[in-house]
Amino acid sequence: MDQLATRVRAEAEAEIGRCYLDPTPHGAGWKLADREAAGRLVADLKRGPMRVVVDGRTLSWDELSEALSSSEGWRFHLIIDDPLTDTRSDAGKATFSEQHRPG
Numbered sequence: 001m002d003q004l005a006t007r008v009r010a011e012a013e014a015e016i017g018r019c020y021l022d023p024t025p026h027g028a029g030w031k032l033a034d035r036e037a038a039g040r041l042v043a044d045l046k047r048g049p050m051r052v053v054v055d056g057r058t059l060s061w062d063e064l065s066e067a068l069s070s071s072e073g074w075r076f077h078l079i080i081d082d083p084l085t086d087t088r089s090d091a092g093k094a095t096f097s098e099q100h101r102p103g
Contacts, residue, residue: 021055021067030059030067037067041080 020037021030039054052059059067068076 019055021057029063030054030057031070032067035071 019033020039022033023029024031037054039052041050042053042058043050044058047060049061051061052064054064054067
């Protein structure tokens with residue numbers, strides 16, 4: 001179990017130290033620090049539609065769009081990832097026999 005805890009801690013520390021956004025030169029808003037951004041989706045019923053959290057900052061879709069504006073014309077790839085990833089290298093994969101197959 002110590003290996004798993006050490007690995008999860010190392011991954012968390014690496015991600016915490018990474019910033020996807022930089023302040024814009026004029027000081028209002030954000031721009032991409034590089035060509036990648038990651039975060040999570042959050043629902044905020046008081047503020048309206050779903051928002052995104054990047055680098056610990058909650059952004060509206062308009063604010064995220066502004067941060068992406070320097071990449072206009074570029075292609076992008078959106079991945080919705082599981083919020084909980086099993087980082088064990090030996091994690092077993094469940095297999096289903098024909099008689100136990102869901103559906």
